Amino acid sequence: MSYVNPADFAKKMIDAGEAKVFMSTKDTLIRAYMAGAILALAAAFAVTVTVNTGEPLIGALLFPVGFCMLYLLGFDLLTGVFTLVPLALIDRRPGVTLRGMLRNWGLVFCGNFAGAFTVAVFMAIIVTFGFSEAPNAVGEKIGHIGEGRTLGYAAHGAAGMLTLFVRAVMCNWMVSTGVVAAMMSTTVSGKVIAMWMPILIFFYMGFEHSIVNMFLFPAGLLLGGQFTIMDYMIWNEIPTVLGNLVGGLTFVGAMIYATHHKTSPRRAADATAEAPVRPAAVPAE
Template identity: 30%
Template sequence: MNGFLTPKEINECMVTSGKAKASLPIGKMLLLGIFAGMYVGLGAYGFTIVTSGAGSGFEATLAKFIGAGVFPVGLMLIIFCGAELFTGNCTLTLALAKKEITLGSLLRNLTVVYLANFVGSVLLAWLLFKSGLYSGEAMAAKAIGIAEAKTAIPLLPIIIRATFCNILVVLAVMMQAGSKDIIGKIFAIWFPIMLFVLAGFEHCVANMFFLPIGLFLGADITWSQIIINNLIPVTIGNVIGGAFVVPGVYYYTYLRTNKEAINAASDPVIAATAE
Protein backbone atom coordinates (compact mmCIF):
# COMPACT_ATOMS: atom_id res chain seq x y z
CA MET A 1 0.00 0.00 0.00
CA ASN A 2 1.43 3.38 -1.03
CA GLY A 3 2.06 5.96 1.65
CA PHE A 4 1.02 8.78 -0.64
CA LEU A 5 -1.68 9.79 -3.10
CA THR A 6 -1.24 10.20 -6.84
CA PRO A 7 -1.29 13.75 -8.28
CA LYS A 8 -4.85 13.20 -9.56
CA GLU A 9 -5.97 11.99 -6.12
CA ILE A 10 -4.30 14.99 -4.48
CA ASN A 11 -6.22 17.38 -6.71
CA GLU A 12 -9.49 15.55 -6.03
CA CYS A 13 -8.70 15.84 -2.32
CA MET A 14 -8.16 19.58 -2.72
CA VAL A 15 -11.59 19.91 -4.36
CA THR A 16 -13.23 18.12 -1.42
CA SER A 17 -11.29 20.24 1.07
CA GLY A 18 -12.21 23.42 -0.80
CA LYS A 19 -15.88 22.53 -0.67
CA ALA A 20 -15.68 22.08 3.12
CA LYS A 21 -13.76 25.34 3.61
CA ALA A 22 -16.21 27.34 1.50
CA SER A 23 -19.14 26.10 3.60
CA LEU A 24 -17.68 27.10 6.98
CA PRO A 25 -19.78 29.57 9.00
CA ILE A 26 -18.30 33.07 9.08
CA GLY A 27 -17.68 32.88 12.84
CA LYS A 28 -15.49 29.81 12.44
CA MET A 29 -13.69 31.35 9.47
CA LEU A 30 -12.87 34.39 11.59
CA LEU A 31 -11.57 32.45 14.57
CA LEU A 32 -9.55 29.99 12.51
CA GLY A 33 -8.27 32.86 10.34
CA ILE A 34 -7.07 34.79 13.40
CA PHE A 35 -5.26 31.67 14.63
CA ALA A 36 -3.63 31.18 11.22
CA GLY A 37 -2.35 34.77 11.22
CA MET A 38 -0.85 34.22 14.66
CA TYR A 39 0.69 30.87 13.66
CA VAL A 40 2.42 32.37 10.63
CA GLY A 41 3.52 35.29 12.81
CA LEU A 42 5.12 32.88 15.28
CA GLY A 43 7.11 31.35 12.43
CA ALA A 44 8.16 34.86 11.36
CA TYR A 45 9.16 35.67 14.94
CA GLY A 46 11.32 32.53 15.03
CA PHE A 47 12.97 33.60 11.77
CA THR A 48 13.79 37.00 13.28
CA ILE A 49 15.34 35.42 16.39
CA VAL A 50 17.65 33.20 14.36
CA THR A 51 18.78 35.87 11.90
CA SER A 52 19.08 38.85 14.26
CA GLY A 53 22.57 38.06 15.51
CA ALA A 54 24.14 37.13 12.16
CA GLY A 55 26.94 39.10 10.57
CA SER A 56 27.54 39.14 6.83
CA GLY A 57 28.67 36.80 4.08
CA PHE A 58 28.40 33.07 4.71
CA GLU A 59 27.35 33.63 8.34
CA ALA A 60 24.32 35.63 7.21
CA THR A 61 23.43 33.02 4.57
CA LEU A 62 23.65 30.20 7.10
CA ALA A 63 21.54 32.13 9.60
CA LYS A 64 18.96 32.79 6.89
CA PHE A 65 18.84 29.09 6.06
CA ILE A 66 18.33 28.15 9.70
CA GLY A 67 15.69 30.87 10.07
CA ALA A 68 13.96 29.61 6.94
CA GLY A 69 14.00 26.16 8.52
CA VAL A 70 12.14 27.48 11.58
CA PHE A 71 9.52 29.44 9.65
CA PRO A 72 7.51 26.39 8.36
CA VAL A 73 6.23 25.72 11.89
CA GLY A 74 3.49 28.23 11.07
CA LEU A 75 1.99 26.17 8.24
CA MET A 76 2.47 22.96 10.23
CA LEU A 77 0.35 24.41 13.05
CA ILE A 78 -2.27 25.51 10.52
CA ILE A 79 -2.47 22.11 8.80
CA PHE A 80 -2.22 19.82 11.83
CA CYS A 81 -4.17 21.83 14.41
CA GLY A 82 -6.67 23.41 12.05
CA ALA A 83 -6.77 27.03 10.88
CA GLU A 84 -7.67 29.04 7.78
CA LEU A 85 -4.86 30.65 5.78
CA PHE A 86 -5.61 33.00 2.89
CA THR A 87 -2.70 31.91 0.71
CA GLY A 88 -3.47 28.21 1.12
CA ASN A 89 -7.16 28.81 0.51
CA CYS A 90 -6.38 30.22 -2.93
CA THR A 91 -6.65 26.59 -4.08
CA LEU A 92 -10.43 26.89 -3.64
CA THR A 93 -10.40 27.80 -7.33
CA LEU A 94 -10.07 24.05 -8.01
CA ALA A 95 -13.44 23.46 -6.33
CA LEU A 96 -14.86 26.44 -8.22
CA ALA A 97 -13.65 25.04 -11.54
CA LYS A 98 -15.30 21.69 -10.71
CA LYS A 99 -18.52 23.58 -9.85
CA GLU A 100 -18.48 22.27 -6.29
CA ILE A 101 -18.64 25.81 -4.88
CA THR A 102 -19.89 29.16 -6.20
CA LEU A 103 -17.84 32.25 -6.94
CA GLY A 104 -19.67 34.00 -4.12
CA SER A 105 -18.69 31.37 -1.55
CA LEU A 106 -15.08 31.48 -2.74
CA LEU A 107 -14.90 35.27 -2.45
CA ARG A 108 -16.65 35.12 0.94
CA ASN A 109 -14.06 32.67 2.27
CA LEU A 110 -11.02 34.49 0.91
CA THR A 111 -12.24 37.91 2.09
CA VAL A 112 -13.14 36.81 5.62
CA VAL A 113 -10.00 34.71 6.04
CA TYR A 114 -7.73 37.48 4.69
CA LEU A 115 -9.14 40.02 7.16
CA ALA A 116 -8.93 37.50 10.01
CA ASN A 117 -5.32 36.66 9.11
CA PHE A 118 -4.56 40.39 9.28
CA VAL A 119 -6.17 40.73 12.72
CA GLY A 120 -4.30 37.71 14.07
CA SER A 121 -0.95 38.82 12.67
CA VAL A 122 -1.19 42.41 13.92
CA LEU A 123 -2.46 41.23 17.31
CA LEU A 124 0.53 38.92 17.72
CA ALA A 125 2.90 41.67 16.62
CA TRP A 126 1.44 44.07 19.20
CA LEU A 127 1.57 41.46 21.99
CA LEU A 128 5.18 40.54 21.23
CA PHE A 129 6.07 44.26 21.09
CA LYS A 130 4.52 44.73 24.53
CA SER A 131 6.20 41.56 25.87
CA GLY A 132 9.66 43.10 25.80
CA LEU A 133 11.06 40.25 23.72
CA TYR A 134 12.22 42.74 21.09
CA SER A 135 13.99 44.92 23.66
CA GLY A 136 17.41 43.69 22.55
CA GLU A 137 19.16 45.98 20.09
CA ALA A 138 19.84 43.22 17.55
CA MET A 139 16.24 41.96 17.53
CA ALA A 140 14.77 45.43 17.16
CA ALA A 141 17.23 46.39 14.44
CA LYS A 142 16.50 43.19 12.49
CA ALA A 143 12.72 43.67 12.69
CA ILE A 144 13.02 47.32 11.64
CA GLY A 145 15.35 46.44 8.77
CA ILE A 146 12.99 43.75 7.46
CA ALA A 147 10.00 46.11 7.54
CA GLU A 148 11.78 49.00 5.83
CA ALA A 149 13.27 46.74 3.15
CA LYS A 150 9.91 45.13 2.33
CA THR A 151 8.14 48.46 1.84
CA ALA A 152 10.91 49.64 -0.54
CA ILE A 153 10.63 46.82 -3.11
CA PRO A 154 9.50 48.11 -6.55
CA LEU A 155 6.10 47.02 -7.91
CA LEU A 156 7.05 44.47 -10.58
CA PRO A 157 9.71 42.65 -8.53
CA ILE A 158 7.41 42.37 -5.51
CA ILE A 159 4.57 40.90 -7.60
CA ILE A 160 6.96 38.36 -9.17
CA ARG A 161 8.34 37.38 -5.76
CA ALA A 162 4.83 37.03 -4.38
CA THR A 163 3.72 34.89 -7.33
CA PHE A 164 6.55 32.42 -6.81
CA CYS A 165 5.93 32.47 -3.07
CA ASN A 166 2.38 31.22 -3.31
CA ILE A 167 3.23 28.70 -5.99
CA LEU A 168 5.45 27.08 -3.34
CA VAL A 169 2.91 27.54 -0.54
CA VAL A 170 0.03 25.85 -2.39
CA LEU A 171 2.38 23.10 -3.58
CA ALA A 172 3.30 22.50 0.08
CA VAL A 173 -0.39 22.31 0.96
CA MET A 174 -1.02 19.88 -1.90
CA MET A 175 2.05 17.76 -1.13
CA GLN A 176 1.08 17.31 2.51
CA ALA A 177 -2.44 16.34 1.42
CA GLY A 178 -0.85 13.56 -0.60
CA SER A 179 0.95 12.06 2.38
CA LYS A 180 -0.80 9.54 4.60
CA ASP A 181 1.42 9.93 7.69
CA ILE A 182 2.48 12.84 9.90
CA ILE A 183 6.21 12.57 9.15
CA GLY A 184 5.55 12.68 5.42
CA LYS A 185 3.35 15.73 5.90
CA ILE A 186 6.05 17.50 7.92
CA PHE A 187 8.65 17.02 5.18
CA ALA A 188 6.13 17.94 2.46
CA ILE A 189 5.49 21.25 4.24
CA TRP A 190 9.06 21.97 5.34
CA PHE A 191 10.94 21.93 2.03
CA PRO A 192 8.75 24.29 -0.08
CA ILE A 193 8.16 26.75 2.78
CA MET A 194 11.82 26.77 3.75
CA LEU A 195 12.68 27.44 0.11
CA PHE A 196 10.34 30.41 -0.32
CA VAL A 197 11.74 32.08 2.80
CA LEU A 198 15.35 31.36 1.83
CA ALA A 199 14.69 32.66 -1.69
CA GLY A 200 13.31 35.98 -0.40
CA PHE A 201 9.82 35.56 -1.87
CA GLU A 202 6.93 37.61 -0.47
CA HIS A 203 4.02 36.18 1.56
CA CYS A 204 1.15 38.55 2.39
CA VAL A 205 0.22 36.95 5.74
CA ALA A 206 3.83 36.78 6.93
CA ASN A 207 4.17 40.45 5.99
CA MET A 208 1.06 41.22 8.06
CA PHE A 209 3.37 40.40 10.99
CA PHE A 210 6.78 41.56 9.76
CA LEU A 211 5.62 45.07 8.82
CA PRO A 212 3.53 45.99 11.89
CA ILE A 213 6.16 44.74 14.35
CA GLY A 214 8.72 46.88 12.55
CA LEU A 215 6.35 49.86 12.71
CA PHE A 216 5.73 49.35 16.44
CA LEU A 217 9.50 49.24 17.04
CA GLY A 218 10.11 52.52 15.22
CA ALA A 219 10.67 51.67 11.55
CA ASP A 220 10.47 54.66 9.21
CA ILE A 221 7.27 53.44 7.55
CA THR A 222 3.55 54.21 7.76
CA TRP A 223 0.39 52.11 7.67
CA SER A 224 -0.35 53.44 4.18
CA GLN A 225 3.09 52.25 3.00
CA ILE A 226 2.48 48.86 4.59
CA ILE A 227 -0.79 48.47 2.72
CA ILE A 228 -0.04 50.18 -0.61
CA ASN A 229 3.66 49.42 -1.07
CA ASN A 230 3.55 45.84 0.18
CA LEU A 231 0.31 44.11 1.16
CA ILE A 232 -1.71 44.99 -1.95
CA PRO A 233 0.92 44.01 -4.56
CA VAL A 234 1.99 40.95 -2.54
CA THR A 235 -1.62 39.81 -2.26
CA ILE A 236 -2.04 40.23 -6.03
CA GLY A 237 1.05 38.12 -6.69
CA ASN A 238 0.00 35.49 -4.14
CA VAL A 239 -3.40 35.20 -5.84
CA ILE A 240 -1.81 34.87 -9.28
CA GLY A 241 0.46 32.04 -8.14
CA GLY A 242 -1.87 30.25 -5.76
CA ALA A 243 -5.30 30.72 -7.34
CA PHE A 244 -4.49 30.67 -11.05
CA VAL A 245 -1.06 29.28 -11.98
CA VAL A 246 -0.95 26.05 -9.96
CA PRO A 247 -4.72 25.29 -9.83
CA GLY A 248 -5.08 26.21 -13.51
CA VAL A 249 -2.41 23.79 -14.69
CA TYR A 250 -3.51 20.96 -12.43
CA TYR A 251 -7.20 21.40 -13.16
CA TYR A 252 -6.49 21.16 -16.88
CA THR A 253 -4.12 18.20 -16.40
CA TYR A 254 -5.92 16.08 -13.81
CA LEU A 255 -9.48 17.26 -13.19
CA ARG A 256 -10.93 18.41 -16.50
CA THR A 257 -12.99 15.52 -17.82
CA ASN A 258 -13.38 14.49 -21.45
CA LYS A 259 -17.01 15.60 -21.27
CA GLU A 260 -15.95 19.07 -20.17
CA ALA A 261 -13.39 19.19 -22.96
CA ILE A 262 -16.02 18.20 -25.54
CA ASN A 263 -18.47 20.80 -24.20
CA ALA A 264 -15.76 23.44 -24.28
CA ALA A 265 -14.87 22.57 -27.86
CA SER A 266 -18.53 22.77 -28.90
CA ASP A 267 -19.05 26.13 -27.20
CA PRO A 268 -18.75 28.75 -29.99
CA VAL A 269 -17.35 31.40 -27.64
CA ILE A 270 -14.63 29.12 -26.25
CA ALA A 271 -13.88 27.70 -29.68
CA ALA A 272 -13.50 31.19 -31.15
CA THR A 273 -11.20 32.16 -28.26
CA ALA A 274 -9.07 29.08 -28.81
CA GLU A 275 -8.71 29.91 -32.50
Protein backbone atom coordinates in the same frame (compact mmCIF):
# COMPACT_ATOMS: atom_id res chain seq x y z
CA MET B 1 0.59 2.87 1.17
CA SER B 2 0.98 6.41 2.54
CA TYR B 3 1.37 8.00 -0.91
CA VAL B 4 -1.76 9.44 -2.53
CA ASN B 5 -1.65 9.57 -6.32
CA PRO B 6 -2.20 12.90 -8.13
CA ALA B 7 -5.70 12.11 -9.39
CA ASP B 8 -6.87 11.39 -5.84
CA PHE B 9 -5.28 14.40 -4.18
CA ALA B 10 -6.61 16.63 -6.98
CA LYS B 11 -10.11 15.58 -5.92
CA LYS B 12 -9.17 16.23 -2.29
CA MET B 13 -8.15 19.76 -3.25
CA ILE B 14 -11.58 20.43 -4.78
CA ASP B 15 -13.37 18.84 -1.82
CA ALA B 16 -11.35 21.02 0.57
CA GLY B 17 -12.21 24.16 -1.39
CA GLU B 18 -15.90 23.27 -1.34
CA ALA B 19 -15.85 22.64 2.41
CA LYS B 20 -14.28 26.04 3.06
CA VAL B 21 -17.01 27.84 1.11
CA PHE B 22 -19.72 26.36 3.32
CA MET B 23 -17.86 26.71 6.64
CA SER B 24 -19.60 28.88 9.22
CA THR B 25 -18.43 32.44 9.81
CA LYS B 26 -17.33 31.60 13.36
CA ASP B 27 -15.23 28.62 12.34
CA THR B 28 -13.71 30.43 9.37
CA LEU B 29 -12.63 33.40 11.50
CA ILE B 30 -11.24 31.28 14.35
CA ARG B 31 -9.25 29.06 12.01
CA ALA B 32 -7.93 32.04 10.08
CA TYR B 33 -7.03 33.91 13.28
CA MET B 34 -5.05 30.99 14.63
CA ALA B 35 -3.32 30.42 11.28
CA GLY B 36 -2.20 34.05 11.12
CA ALA B 37 -1.00 33.98 14.73
CA ILE B 38 0.98 30.75 14.39
CA LEU B 39 2.62 31.80 11.12
CA ALA B 40 3.51 35.17 12.63
CA LEU B 41 5.08 33.45 15.63
CA ALA B 42 7.10 31.25 13.28
CA ALA B 43 8.29 34.37 11.43
CA ALA B 44 9.32 35.98 14.72
CA PHE B 45 11.13 32.77 15.62
CA ALA B 46 12.98 32.69 12.29
CA VAL B 47 14.05 36.34 12.60
CA THR B 48 15.26 35.70 16.17
CA VAL B 49 17.27 32.68 15.05
CA THR B 50 18.76 34.64 12.15
CA VAL B 51 19.78 37.55 14.40
CA ASN B 52 21.24 35.30 17.11
CA THR B 53 23.18 33.03 14.74
CA GLY B 54 23.98 35.49 11.97
CA GLU B 55 22.97 32.80 9.46
CA PRO B 56 19.70 33.36 7.51
CA LEU B 57 19.71 29.76 6.26
CA ILE B 58 19.19 28.44 9.79
CA GLY B 59 16.19 30.71 10.25
CA ALA B 60 14.76 29.55 6.92
CA LEU B 61 15.33 25.89 7.81
CA LEU B 62 13.32 26.31 11.01
CA PHE B 63 10.53 28.62 9.80
CA PRO B 64 8.40 25.82 8.23
CA VAL B 65 7.62 24.45 11.71
CA GLY B 66 4.88 27.08 11.99
CA PHE B 67 3.34 26.22 8.63
CA CYS B 68 3.31 22.53 9.48
CA MET B 69 1.69 23.19 12.87
CA LEU B 70 -1.13 25.32 11.49
CA TYR B 71 -1.83 22.92 8.63
CA LEU B 72 -1.98 19.85 10.87
CA LEU B 73 -4.32 21.73 13.22
CA GLY B 74 -6.70 22.45 10.35
CA PHE B 75 -6.28 26.24 10.29
CA ASP B 76 -6.56 28.36 7.13
CA LEU B 77 -4.22 30.82 5.45
CA LEU B 78 -5.33 33.25 2.75
CA THR B 79 -2.64 31.85 0.47
CA GLY B 80 -4.15 28.38 0.75
CA VAL B 81 -7.78 29.35 0.13
CA PHE B 82 -6.66 31.38 -2.89
CA THR B 83 -5.62 28.07 -4.42
CA LEU B 84 -8.27 25.63 -3.19
CA VAL B 85 -11.59 27.49 -3.11
CA PRO B 86 -11.65 28.58 -6.79
CA LEU B 87 -11.32 24.94 -7.84
CA ALA B 88 -14.72 24.16 -6.32
CA LEU B 89 -16.18 27.04 -8.34
CA ILE B 90 -14.43 25.94 -11.53
CA ASP B 91 -15.65 22.37 -10.95
CA ARG B 92 -19.22 23.68 -10.58
CA ARG B 93 -19.82 22.11 -7.21
CA PRO B 94 -23.49 22.60 -6.20
CA GLY B 95 -24.03 25.77 -4.20
CA VAL B 96 -20.50 27.13 -4.72
CA THR B 97 -20.79 30.68 -6.06
CA LEU B 98 -18.48 33.61 -6.73
CA ARG B 99 -20.07 35.40 -3.79
CA GLY B 100 -19.38 32.46 -1.51
CA MET B 101 -15.76 32.32 -2.64
CA LEU B 102 -15.24 36.06 -2.06
CA ARG B 103 -16.91 35.76 1.36
CA ASN B 104 -14.44 33.05 2.33
CA TRP B 105 -11.47 35.09 1.11
CA GLY B 106 -12.64 38.18 2.99
CA LEU B 107 -13.17 36.35 6.27
CA VAL B 108 -9.84 34.55 6.04
CA PHE B 109 -8.04 37.81 5.27
CA CYS B 110 -9.58 39.48 8.33
CA GLY B 111 -8.84 36.49 10.57
CA ASN B 112 -5.25 36.16 9.36
CA PHE B 113 -4.61 39.86 9.87
CA ALA B 114 -6.07 39.85 13.38
CA GLY B 115 -3.96 36.85 14.38
CA ALA B 116 -0.75 38.23 12.88
CA PHE B 117 -1.35 41.66 14.41
CA THR B 118 -1.86 40.11 17.84
CA VAL B 119 1.56 38.49 17.65
CA ALA B 120 3.05 41.75 16.31
CA VAL B 121 1.85 43.55 19.44
CA PHE B 122 3.08 40.76 21.72
CA MET B 123 6.53 40.73 20.09
CA ALA B 124 6.78 44.53 20.22
CA ILE B 125 6.13 44.33 23.97
CA ILE B 126 8.71 41.57 24.42
CA VAL B 127 11.56 43.22 22.51
CA THR B 128 11.06 46.60 24.25
CA PHE B 129 10.20 45.42 27.78
CA GLY B 130 6.68 46.79 27.45
CA PHE B 131 7.78 49.84 25.41
CA SER B 132 9.98 50.98 28.29
CA GLU B 133 13.23 50.93 26.30
CA ALA B 134 14.58 50.89 22.76
CA PRO B 135 14.04 47.70 20.71
CA ASN B 136 16.66 45.00 21.09
CA ALA B 137 18.53 43.50 18.13
CA VAL B 138 15.55 41.41 17.04
CA GLY B 139 13.26 44.44 17.19
CA GLU B 140 15.67 46.53 15.13
CA LYS B 141 15.88 43.78 12.52
CA ILE B 142 12.09 43.61 12.20
CA GLY B 143 11.91 47.39 11.75
CA HIS B 144 14.54 47.36 9.01
CA ILE B 145 12.76 44.51 7.17
CA GLY B 146 9.67 46.72 6.93
CA GLU B 147 11.68 49.63 5.58
CA GLY B 148 13.49 47.57 2.95
CA ARG B 149 10.32 45.93 1.70
CA THR B 150 8.35 49.15 1.27
CA LEU B 151 10.66 52.10 0.66
CA GLY B 152 13.14 49.79 -1.06
CA TYR B 153 10.56 48.85 -3.69
CA ALA B 154 9.23 52.43 -3.94
CA ALA B 155 12.72 53.73 -4.73
CA HIS B 156 12.65 51.72 -7.96
CA GLY B 157 9.20 52.89 -9.06
CA ALA B 158 7.43 50.65 -11.56
CA ALA B 159 10.37 48.23 -11.63
CA GLY B 160 10.10 47.89 -7.87
CA MET B 161 6.37 47.20 -8.09
CA LEU B 162 6.98 44.54 -10.76
CA THR B 163 9.66 42.92 -8.59
CA LEU B 164 7.33 42.92 -5.58
CA PHE B 165 4.51 41.35 -7.60
CA VAL B 166 6.72 38.63 -9.07
CA ARG B 167 8.12 37.79 -5.63
CA ALA B 168 4.55 37.44 -4.38
CA VAL B 169 3.63 35.18 -7.31
CA MET B 170 6.60 32.92 -6.67
CA CYS B 171 5.90 32.89 -2.95
CA ASN B 172 2.46 31.37 -3.27
CA TRP B 173 3.66 29.07 -6.01
CA MET B 174 5.83 27.51 -3.31
CA VAL B 175 3.44 27.90 -0.36
CA SER B 176 0.50 26.39 -2.22
CA THR B 177 2.76 23.59 -3.38
CA GLY B 178 3.30 22.93 0.32
CA VAL B 179 -0.46 22.88 0.93
CA VAL B 180 -1.00 20.42 -1.89
CA ALA B 181 2.07 18.35 -1.03
CA ALA B 182 0.57 17.64 2.40
CA MET B 183 -2.33 15.91 0.63
CA MET B 184 0.09 13.49 -1.05
CA SER B 185 0.57 11.51 2.16
CA THR B 186 -1.70 9.96 4.79
CA THR B 187 0.97 10.01 7.52
CA VAL B 188 1.99 12.96 9.69
CA SER B 189 5.68 12.49 8.91
CA GLY B 190 4.99 12.32 5.19
CA LYS B 191 2.92 15.50 5.29
CA VAL B 192 5.57 17.37 7.28
CA ILE B 193 8.40 16.38 4.95
CA ALA B 194 6.37 17.32 1.87
CA MET B 195 5.40 20.69 3.32
CA TRP B 196 8.84 21.58 4.63
CA MET B 197 10.66 21.72 1.30
CA PRO B 198 8.69 24.39 -0.62
CA ILE B 199 8.18 26.54 2.50
CA LEU B 200 11.94 26.55 3.09
CA ILE B 201 12.47 27.73 -0.49
CA PHE B 202 10.02 30.64 -0.24
CA PHE B 203 11.37 31.93 3.06
CA TYR B 204 15.06 31.73 2.24
CA MET B 205 14.56 33.30 -1.19
CA GLY B 206 12.85 36.33 0.37
CA PHE B 207 9.58 35.95 -1.53
CA GLU B 208 6.60 38.04 -0.38
CA HIS B 209 3.94 36.29 1.72
CA SER B 210 0.89 38.40 2.56
CA ILE B 211 0.29 36.84 6.00
CA VAL B 212 3.93 36.91 7.11
CA ASN B 213 3.91 40.58 6.11
CA MET B 214 0.79 41.16 8.23
CA PHE B 215 3.13 40.49 11.16
CA LEU B 216 6.41 42.02 9.99
CA PHE B 217 5.11 45.41 8.92
CA PRO B 218 2.73 46.27 11.79
CA ALA B 219 5.47 45.08 14.17
CA GLY B 220 7.97 47.26 12.33
CA LEU B 221 5.70 50.30 12.69
CA LEU B 222 5.24 49.62 16.40
CA LEU B 223 9.01 49.40 16.76
CA GLY B 224 9.77 52.70 15.03
CA GLY B 225 10.32 51.59 11.46
CA GLN B 226 10.77 54.55 9.11
CA PHE B 227 7.82 53.88 6.82
CA THR B 228 4.09 54.63 6.95
CA ILE B 229 0.88 52.60 6.90
CA MET B 230 0.28 53.81 3.34
CA ASP B 231 3.79 52.69 2.36
CA TYR B 232 2.93 49.27 3.78
CA MET B 233 -0.42 48.98 2.00
CA ILE B 234 0.58 50.38 -1.41
CA TRP B 235 4.17 49.18 -1.61
CA ASN B 236 3.65 45.76 -0.10
CA GLU B 237 0.39 44.31 1.22
CA ILE B 238 -2.01 44.99 -1.66
CA PRO B 239 0.38 43.94 -4.48
CA THR B 240 1.49 40.97 -2.39
CA VAL B 241 -2.09 39.75 -1.92
CA LEU B 242 -2.71 40.01 -5.67
CA GLY B 243 0.55 38.27 -6.51
CA ASN B 244 -0.18 35.49 -4.01
CA LEU B 245 -3.57 34.98 -5.66
CA VAL B 246 -2.05 34.72 -9.14
CA GLY B 247 0.79 32.45 -8.04
CA GLY B 248 -1.27 29.95 -6.08
CA LEU B 249 -4.22 29.71 -8.43
CA THR B 250 -2.28 29.77 -11.71
CA PHE B 251 0.81 27.68 -11.04
CA VAL B 252 -0.63 25.21 -8.54
CA GLY B 253 -4.42 24.96 -8.42
CA ALA B 254 -5.22 25.42 -12.11
CA MET B 255 -2.31 23.30 -13.33
CA ILE B 256 -3.13 20.32 -11.12
CA TYR B 257 -6.84 20.62 -11.89
CA ALA B 258 -6.21 20.79 -15.64
CA THR B 259 -3.92 17.78 -15.90
CA HIS B 260 -4.92 15.49 -13.00
CA HIS B 261 -8.66 16.12 -12.59
CA LYS B 262 -9.71 17.13 -16.10
CA THR B 263 -7.35 14.75 -17.80
CA SER B 264 -7.54 14.81 -21.60
CA PRO B 265 -8.15 11.55 -23.49
CA ARG B 266 -5.09 9.55 -24.35
CA ARG B 267 -3.82 9.91 -27.87
CA ALA B 268 -4.70 7.08 -30.20
CA ALA B 269 -1.96 5.08 -31.81
CA ASP B 270 -0.88 6.52 -35.16
CA ALA B 271 -2.37 4.19 -37.75
CA THR B 272 -0.17 5.60 -40.51
CA ALA B 273 3.03 4.78 -38.71
CA GLU B 274 5.13 2.26 -40.54
CA ALA B 275 5.19 -1.20 -39.02
CA PRO B 276 8.57 -2.20 -37.73
CA VAL B 277 10.64 -4.06 -40.29
CA ARG B 278 11.31 -7.59 -39.13
CA PRO B 279 14.46 -9.35 -40.38
CA ALA B 280 13.76 -12.08 -42.93
CA ALA B 281 14.07 -15.62 -41.69
CA VAL B 282 17.27 -17.29 -42.76
CA PRO B 283 16.44 -20.52 -44.61
CA ALA B 284 17.89 -23.66 -43.20
CA GLU B 285 20.64 -25.24 -45.27
